[in-house]
Amino acid sequence: MLPQPSGAKGNDSKEEISLQRPWGARWTEVLARDECATVPLGHCSIGNGPSTVHKLRGLGTLKQGAGLVGMASGPMSSADSSSLSTLEELSDAFDSALGCPHDDSSSLGSDSELNGAAPYRQTDRYGFLGAGGTQDGLGQPPVELIRHREARWLEMTLHWEKAMARRYKKVKVLCRKGIPSSMRARCWPLLCGGQTSMDRNHGKYKELEQSPGDPQWLETIEKDIHRQFPFHEMFLSPEGHGQRGLMQLLKAYTVYRPHEGYCQAQGPVAAVLLMHMPAEQAFWCLVQISERYLPGYYSPEMEAVLLDGEVFVALLRRVCPKAYKHLQKHSVGPLLYVTEWFLCLYSRTLPFPTVLRIWDTFLSEGVKVLFRVGLVLVRLALGSSENLRDCTGVVETLEKLRSIPARLLQEDTFMAEVHNVAVSDRDVERECRTQLAKLRKVQPDFRYHPEQRLPNAKAVFDAQQLEDAQQPRKGRHPAPAFLIPEIVVDPPPLLPKEQRRLEREQLKEQRRQEQERRRQEEAAEKQARKKKPPGRKKPDTRGKTFHVAQRPLLSLAQEGGEGEEPGPAKRNSAPYLETYF
Template identity: 40%
Template sequence: MSKSDKLARAGGDCEPKQSQGKDCGTVQTPPPTVSISFAADNNNADSNSLLDDFGSKDDGGEGSGSEFSSRVGDNEGSEISTVPDKYGFLGGQQYKAYPDNKKLDPRSISQLLNREKKWMEMIRQWDLNMQKNYKKVRSRCRKGIPRKIRPLAWHYLCGGQLLMGKPDTGCYAEFLSREGDPKYLADIQKDIDRQFFHEMFLSRETSSTTGGEEDKPPPGKQALVNILKAYSVVNPVVGYCQAQAPIAAFLLMHMPEEHAFWCLFSICDKYLRGYYSPGMEMIQLDGDILFNLLKKVSPHIHKLLTKQQVDPIMYMTEWFLCAFVRTLPWETLLRVWDMFLCEGVKIFFKAALVVIRMSLPCKTYAKLKKEFPTMYETLQALRHPSQQLLEEEIVVEQILNLNLTVEDFQHEHQRQTLKRKKKQQLKQNAASQHKTQGTNNVEPPR
């Protein structure tokens, strides 16, 4: 594993390097923050042409597509509404953990438009900015990417544009044209209707030519099948994992099908490498890393979980495997992903620590033990965190204020990796010794 890969796995900032292109037959993966030439699309592309392919996915159907326009005149929906809200959800926004009616004064409107302009200027010189001004990119991601710009920014941050190559290469179409493993395809079909209550994936009644009512196929359903199938073709060793479906669906809500595929590929093969492999050893390793980081930031919670034998794999698996898509309120999730695609998996560690601390909020071990006397109460709190507590600004602020350094992540990653290697070596030695003893005890033939 390269130095940059080790740093990314440990949660450190991965400084970008100039990446080379690829041919259609071999898919290469960039580091979490990669350097992509803006000229790959069009040397003279302006803001509007760059956003043409992305805007319709993220502006809630509003004409101008700016963050301000998407907040004005929205039908926010209700608990029983069949009208999609500004994010496309039916029946109200996902988890409804944030205000529906944020007010914007003229100064805020001006600031939003100015931020959109700055982001487009930064993307125009993406290669230069990722090489020379990475800290500026990181700072703007931490402040939150404007909604109109977010799909394009995510695509560039994760290296989707580099992986995608030129639009006429046809690589994605080639993956789709292959048959695929029947087992994976069957699993994908089983999971496809278990995703978000979002207009992209739900059938809507329309008037038929005969005057009756019929279901209109949801626009995102086939695209979701395509993305998951294509990934199983590109990476047959991993194939398909159920946790990939919500991530793919989440990406489809923000960008076109092919762009979403390459972003999914980058996330699965670079950011969360090893998470979806048989045995899920990497998720277990990261669970141990998380647990020891918890000891540093909240020793009283660490003590409670240790006493109750609450293993991290019991509560953090869905958080990491599904990239928090099924855990956080929508606006909080978007902000966490803004940082994750820029800084790497260390953001998920920090988000997990924040969720743990907010789910078990007592300040002392004695109070924790009284409030959560058994493993049952503790796991209930961790697996079902209060959505009202996970408000966007609070979570982001706590993530940024956690007293953890890059060195903390690197040290804990190295320590846990070495610990696992020693444990595996002991098992191998014990098995070898047992085999030798068994051979020695066999009576010679008569």
């Protein structure tokens, strides 16, 4: 038998945590993985479903997710109950074993029951009432493959930092194949960085939850709560665990980000997160999506949505020109259809199994997945001439986008087309810069900066690692500062043939430099020879009269002195000739 909880409730009981079942995983899968001997009733009590206490036929209480508590003994053994796989079979077995008639009026008031309806309603594997388009086993991989993928994800999450630092490409490939339903509660917070944020801000969510909040936002949130997945068993009852948890989560976000407040599109996003994990984890995942993946989407101005709408049209022009021309012809702007797709992350547009696969890839590869999914939807709806025959205006075009056949939206087929769309992070960044420049010419006060958005889970992981290195958490000693030695790696030795070729090139270069030097010297010498020394300038004698007189030698001798003899006379020398003008 399963161990009984030791008086703990919710997250405080390790026995209950070991039995938690994320939405989308069968109890038989979880029990087979955990090798349990008894099938527990209901869903886990820590955020993956209702946490109320059921009265079963007046024989005892049953806490969902915790197993049998105080159940009266009867002829049914644990071995018999271990062979049952569903709630309906187990309840019928209790009725037949205890001899009780089938009464539909008991165990009312939980999230998974409607007023006056049967206590156990048939739901699909995701928690929605009725089979719809998500019947159990439809298009599902074999159980052995699911177990193998679960084992790989378990191993990867145990060494998450190593996986993200060294094997991110492998993480991306596994996310494209689809995260197992039983592992999404563990993998989504790790991919988006919500787990790290929660560890950093221990107790912050409880503080936000206890804050009164803005009455204006509370009134708006309360009006929208019942609209979020009304046919999901978690959100049926206004007083149930799902709606109350969603109310507290959205209120906490308005307190955490008062300048942004509440956006109606955050409701379905938070509801999908609550289907898979406790409220605190869901809150920090919502914070990461709003701040890291889609900054500016849920702000009052919604400038990021306006920019991404223009980017989407530019990408559509290249990927599907036929659909682009049709939309331009009928003046169908991107905000008429892209807004709901991007803001709600397709949670209100596509079948739920396909939505989960999109989220797996989106949390791994970032916003480019939203563009790829939107381009595939437009191509499926408007990509052929046959589909465009009935689209004669705006209303018909939008209706065509909303009525894509369900067979084309099956998760494996649809996601294969999404991954084949030739749109990369670089394409998105380039178009963002181009369209941002155009918008700022029209709207000079456009303040959104797309650089704030991180492209994928690896970038989010690196940013958080850098923040941890710069601001170590409280209670942890900072890492000692040390100098990383400089490592100089010598180039590998050249082959003899390469060595000889290099020597010949060096010799040619030396000869060329020597010839250039000689050529410059010869040119300098030639230039020096061409230049003559400046001669004595002759006086200008034109139009002038010369008077030449010869001085007597006696007077010269007297001027030279008595003891000196005059030297030899020189012809036309200054002592003998004087010229007057």
